[in-house]
Amino acid sequence: MWMTPTDLTDGTASLTPLTLAHQADLSEAAADGDLNHLWYTSVPSPEGVEAEITRRLALQDAGSMVPFAILDTVGRAVGMTTYMNIDHTNQRVEIGYTWYRKSVQRTGLNTRIKRLMLAHAFDSKQAIAVEFRTHFLNRQSRAAIERLGARLDGVLRAHMVLPNGSLRDTAVYSITAADWPGVKANLDFLIAR
Helix, strand or coil: CCCCCCCEECCCCEEEECCHHHHHHHHHHHHCCCHHHCCCCCCCCHHHHHHHHHHHHHHHHCCCEEEEEEECCCCCEEEEEEEEEEECCCCEEEEEEEEECHHHCCCCHHHHHHHHHHHHHHHHCCCCEEEEEEECCCHHHHHHHHHHCCEEEEEEEEEEECCCCCEEEEEEEEEECCCHHHHHHHHHHHHHC
């Protein structure tokens, strides 16, 4: 397998392979800000965290996902993220299903976590491209993806039916191996600030 579970850290931000042991922290994190009520994104309810962890671990067993718990500086799980839609043959991967408890949003943690994941994908795994997808109307997510240095590849119109019955237009972004040196320099600059 090309992409496998691993621990990633820079000393201030950490990712660790997701397990059911993270359930209590993540249930508390999901309750912070009632994130599951956001209609344009997919965050489990506090009661649904166990099922979401189980779902992600089943996709890991199938080889299509590597899920992580996002840890704060004291080792508490404050969110989840994944490498997903893993193309082991072509060394392409998507970073997605990312969410953070409300109290750590806009603290710079997302930038550090994405820097870790991108460095692992490009520097350790020689990825040819890393993709990001989000609801076209999720302005906060799109701004965060663009701030990372990803480029908009296009919008998949009427791409998915959401649980509320509405159709999702999906904005697709990517960073290629050729983009990575510039993106890395920008992320390092943002983190240093």
